[in-house]
Each structure stands twice: as C-alpha cells, then as structure tokens.
Amino acid sequence: MSTAGTGVSGAVAQPVSAMLTGRLSALMFMQFFVWGAWNVTLGLVMQTVGIGSLIGNAFSVGPIASIAGSFLLGMAAARYLSPRMLMVILHLIGGVILFFLPSLVTPEHGDTFVWLLLGYMILYMPTVGLANTIALKSLDDRVDRFPFVRAFGTLGWIAAGLIIGWAGLSASPQIFQVAAVVSIVLGLYSFTLPKVAPDTPPEGGLIKQILCVDAFGLMRQRSFLVFILCATLISIPLAMYYAYASAYVGSVGIQNVGGTLAIGQMSELLFMFSMPWLYRRFGVKPLLLVGMIAWALRYALFAIGDGGSSLWAIYSGVALHGVCYDFFFVAGAIYTGTIASPKGVNAQAQGMLTLFTYGVGMLLGSQIGALLYAQLPASPSIADWHGMWWYPAIAAALIAILFQFTFRVDNKTGAPA
Structure with missing residues (x-):
C-alpha cells in the first residue's frame, strides 16, 4: 500500500507538516499579541489618566472572565459551533470592542470602561483554550510539536510589548487600538484554520x-x-x-x-x-x-x-x-x-x-x-x-x-x- 501523504513517508509528508506548523504558529503569535498589547502596560495607562484607583477592578475582569467565559463559551458553545468558527466570531466582535475602549479610559467613564473590558474578556478568554484545541487536534499524533507552536504565543506577547514600547504608547489608551487591529486580522485569519470537530460530550x-x-x-x-x-x-x-x-x-x-x-x-x-x-x-x-x-x-x-x-x-x-x-x-x-x-x-x-x-x-x-x-x-x-x-x-x-x-x-x- 502506498504511504504517500499518510505521514509514514517523511519525504512527502514533511513539507505538509511544516506548513501546518507555520499556520498554527501564526495563530498562537496573534492570539497572545492581542492580549499582550494592552495587558502589560494597562496599569500605567490608568494611573497616567487619573483612574489608578480602578486598576484592581480592571485586573479582576480577567479572572472573572476565565471562569464565566470558559464555562459559557469554551465548554458549552464549542459543542454547537466548530472551534475555528468560534475563533472567527469572538475575535471579530472582540476587535470592535477594543476599538471603542480608548474613548472610555477617562475619569468620567472609568467604571464603564471596566464593565466593557469585562465583556471583552469574556469573549477573549475562551479563545485561548480554542487556539490550543485547534493546534492539538490538527497536530494529531505529532503533539510533540505543540511546545514549539505554543512558544510563538510567548513571542507574540514579547513582540507586542516591544512594539508598544518602541512606538511610545506604553502610557497611552491607544494600546487597545493596536490590539484591535490584530484581533480583527486574527478573526479573518481564523477562516483559514484547519477545520476540527467540536468536542464530543463526555460521559x-x-x-x-x-x-x-x-x-x-x-x-x-x-x-x-x-x-x-x-x-x-x-x-x-x-x-x-x-x-x-x-x-x-x-x-x-x-x-x-x-x-x-x-x-x-x-x-x-x-x-x-x-x-x-x-x-x-x-x-x-x-x-x-x-x-x-x-x-x-x-x-x-x-x-x-x-x-x-x-x-x-x-x-x-x-x-x-x-x-x-x-x-x-x-x-x-x-x-x-x-x-x-x-x-x-x-x-x-x-x-x-x-x-x-x-x-x-x-x-x-x-x-x-x-x-x-x-x-x-x-x-x-x-x-x-x-x-x-x-x-x-x-x-x-x-x-x-x-x-x-x-x-x-x-x-x-x-x-x-
């Protein structure tokens, strides 16, 4: 029986595997670039504009979203939509929200900013697990490549920090607009991701x-x-x-x-x-x-x-x-x-x-x-x-x-x- 294209013959399968690795690495890079673009210096931004007293609340939305978002979307919705379609929907909607956030980073609208940030994070946090799911299911029996793919997430976070710092935006609400652009690009890119099946409900x-x-x-x-x-x-x-x-x-x-x-x-x-x-x-x-x-x-x-x-x-x-x-x-x-x-x-x-x-x-x-x-x-x-x-x-x-x-x-x- 011919082994061409099955993964047994390294000469034929290796280029396909390398291309898949590159696609998944780009996914991880953008996934964590979006988060790193605003999360790293948000405290400085809030202190600079005079709403430092709300820093604790702003950084509480992530933990709350980790719980609520994972339960409501990561576990439930993933059974009705494919992971890649969820990535498309969540990142596109999230990108629109990110564009609006800078206008609310003011003493007059500080509380509204925190609530809208919570809404955004409820959409974003499930995408972390969804990105992992897409990568692991796509790699199948080559999960040994996952650490390499996941490392590009850390590189994305690093790149976001370096770009924000180099552009002089560390203390500017515009950090959210940088994240918004990449979020929308990732939402569109997600249309091209490998199609993996939704999870099967466990016993x-x-x-x-x-x-x-x-x-x-x-x-x-x-x-x-x-x-x-x-x-x-x-x-x-x-x-x-x-x-x-x-x-x-x-x-x-x-x-x-x-x-x-x-x-x-x-x-x-x-x-x-x-x-x-x-x-x-x-x-x-x-x-x-x-x-x-x-x-x-x-x-x-x-x-x-x-x-x-x-x-x-x-x-x-x-x-x-x-x-x-x-x-x-x-x-x-x-x-x-x-x-x-x-x-x-x-x-x-x-x-x-x-x-x-x-x-x-x-x-x-x-x-x-x-x-x-x-x-x-x-x-x-x-x-x-x-x-x-x-x-x-x-x-x-x-x-x-x-x-x-x-x-x-x-x-x-x-x-x-």
Missing part, C-alpha cells in the same frame, strides 16, 4: 464536566490538595505583578515600559523549552519550591529598586519572570497531568487548576492589590511603592515555607509519597 453530561466533579476527587490525595492550595495562594501575589508592575516601572523613570517588561517573557521562553528536562531531572517539589522562592525574591528586588544606583534590582526582578512562572505554573501543569492522567481526567484537572489559579487566586490578588494601592498617595513616590511590594514578598515567602513542610511526594515521579 456523565456537560454539568458534571463543568463542575470538574472527577477532578475534585483527586484532592483526596493529600499532596495534590496541598499543591492546589499553594497554587491558589501564590496566584494572589502573582496578580499584583500583572496589575502594578507597569505603573511601578514607569514611576522609577524607565521610558520604554513595554519593552522592559518584555524581558520577563524572554526569560519565560528560555525556561519553557527546558522545563520537561528539568522536571525529569529534579522532580516536582524542587521546581515548585524554587518557583515560589523566586516570587518572594522578585518582590523583594522591587522593594529595594529605584531609578538610580539600584535600577539593576528592577531589571533583575523583571528577568526572574521565567523562573517565577515556568518553575511553578508550567511544572505545576505537568504535575497535575501525572496525577490526573491515570484517572482519565486530565482535561478536567487542568481546567480546575486554571479555575483556582487564574480564577480564584488572581481575583483575590487583584482586589487585595487594589486595597494596598488605595493606601498610596495620588502620585506615589519610590518609597511608597517599596512599602507596597514588601507585602507580596513576605506572603510568597510564607507560602514557600508552608509548601516545604506540607508537600510530600516522590520527587522523581511526582506520585504521592
């Missing part, structure tokens, strides 16, 4: 999957329960970085805020490729613990940095993002897979992890950060910022200590000890 019904009933059962294992608890807690100080880092970096006199914060994503990209090897080499607990300690160290560096002789501390804190994020969240996702896969509930467990971290944890972090920021004067000094950063630094250190003394697994396999 037990949609409600059972949405509520992650089987995944919650995994927390009967003490180690996994401790991990979920610490993952939720560490997401609280994480939210403060996303919400206030840009405002802080701008306050110390750094002009290219977007480009500076993109250093963190470059660091993330570096460690992302090495994470599978590090996980096999050291096991889960050392990686998770190093990730937590890195969060404490990052905030401590922010608490001593300034625009003068200690500027190095700020750049170092930003550059630690790869360790902070990959050593905890990427390693945590791998660990969750090792616990959930034998039970056949990997997708549910990953969804539950996202719910607790990007949902519950970051929502709490955004609101707690808003309370701390409210204690600062209208134009915070470097000393004011230093006092604020010590809170998440101490919190992350305490969470690391809690994790060290309560988490018990086989370090090499990740299985409960």
Whole structure:
C-alpha cells in the first residue's frame, strides 16, 4: 500500500507538516499579541489618566472572565459551533470592542470602561483554550510539536510589548487600538484554520464536566490538595505583578515600559523549552519550591529598586519572570497531568487548576492589590511603592515555607509519597 501523504513517508509528508506548523504558529503569535498589547502596560495607562484607583477592578475582569467565559463559551458553545468558527466570531466582535475602549479610559467613564473590558474578556478568554484545541487536534499524533507552536504565543506577547514600547504608547489608551487591529486580522485569519470537530460530550453530561466533579476527587490525595492550595495562594501575589508592575516601572523613570517588561517573557521562553528536562531531572517539589522562592525574591528586588544606583534590582526582578512562572505554573501543569492522567481526567484537572489559579487566586490578588494601592498617595513616590511590594514578598515567602513542610511526594515521579 502506498504511504504517500499518510505521514509514514517523511519525504512527502514533511513539507505538509511544516506548513501546518507555520499556520498554527501564526495563530498562537496573534492570539497572545492581542492580549499582550494592552495587558502589560494597562496599569500605567490608568494611573497616567487619573483612574489608578480602578486598576484592581480592571485586573479582576480577567479572572472573572476565565471562569464565566470558559464555562459559557469554551465548554458549552464549542459543542454547537466548530472551534475555528468560534475563533472567527469572538475575535471579530472582540476587535470592535477594543476599538471603542480608548474613548472610555477617562475619569468620567472609568467604571464603564471596566464593565466593557469585562465583556471583552469574556469573549477573549475562551479563545485561548480554542487556539490550543485547534493546534492539538490538527497536530494529531505529532503533539510533540505543540511546545514549539505554543512558544510563538510567548513571542507574540514579547513582540507586542516591544512594539508598544518602541512606538511610545506604553502610557497611552491607544494600546487597545493596536490590539484591535490584530484581533480583527486574527478573526479573518481564523477562516483559514484547519477545520476540527467540536468536542464530543463526555460521559456523565456537560454539568458534571463543568463542575470538574472527577477532578475534585483527586484532592483526596493529600499532596495534590496541598499543591492546589499553594497554587491558589501564590496566584494572589502573582496578580499584583500583572496589575502594578507597569505603573511601578514607569514611576522609577524607565521610558520604554513595554519593552522592559518584555524581558520577563524572554526569560519565560528560555525556561519553557527546558522545563520537561528539568522536571525529569529534579522532580516536582524542587521546581515548585524554587518557583515560589523566586516570587518572594522578585518582590523583594522591587522593594529595594529605584531609578538610580539600584535600577539593576528592577531589571533583575523583571528577568526572574521565567523562573517565577515556568518553575511553578508550567511544572505545576505537568504535575497535575501525572496525577490526573491515570484517572482519565486530565482535561478536567487542568481546567480546575486554571479555575483556582487564574480564577480564584488572581481575583483575590487583584482586589487585595487594589486595597494596598488605595493606601498610596495620588502620585506615589519610590518609597511608597517599596512599602507596597514588601507585602507580596513576605506572603510568597510564607507560602514557600508552608509548601516545604506540607508537600510530600516522590520527587522523581511526582506520585504521592
């Protein structure tokens, strides 16, 4: 039987596979460019126009949308429309909303801006999962290429930050218009994406999957329960970085805020490729613990940095993002897979992890950060910022200590000890 075009003959199938990889990489690049174009420096924009008191609320909409959007669209609507058609609809509508947002970034319309941003994020957040679904189903048995494809998402985020910084838009509401253009381009591009079938409803019904009933059962294992608890807690100080880092970096006199914060994503990209090897080499607990300690160290560096002789501390804190994020969240996702896969509930467990971290944890972090920021004067000094950063630094250190003394697994396999 001829193997031409089946993937068995590398000479014929390889060019097709390379083209598919390129198409999916472009998808990931634009998907995260849209988010990175406005998310990185939004806090600085809001502080600049005089609505800094609403930063906490603006950064709470993402966690809320992660919960509501994933349930209402990512799980339900995906059974009635193909993933690529959902991508078309959500990104085109989202792009129109993004075009309108800059006119609302004013003291008079600040509350309306936050509500409309929530509406936009409810549309955007499901597209992250949909993009992953399209890529994974399209790659089929070549899922080993997914890390390479997904890396272009991080490159898109980096490119967005560099372009925003280079164009001098870090403190301008026009960041949303840059995102709008790419969102509409992505919506149109999605017409050309591979057509993959909608998900098949799982056994037990949609409600059972949405509520992650089987995944919650995994927390009967003490180690996994401790991990979920610490993952939720560490997401609280994480939210403060996303919400206030840009405002802080701008306050110390750094002009290219977007480009500076993109250093963190470059660091993330570096460690992302090495994470599978590090996980096999050291096991889960050392990686998770190093990730937590890195969060404490990052905030401590922010608490001593300034625009003068200690500027190095700020750049170092930003550059630690790869360790902070990959050593905890990427390693945590791998660990969750090792616990959930034998039970056949990997997708549910990953969804539950996202719910607790990007949902519950970051929502709490955004609101707690808003309370701390409210204690600062209208134009915070470097000393004011230093006092604020010590809170998440101490919190992350305490969470690391809690994790060290309560988490018990086989370090090499990740299985409960």
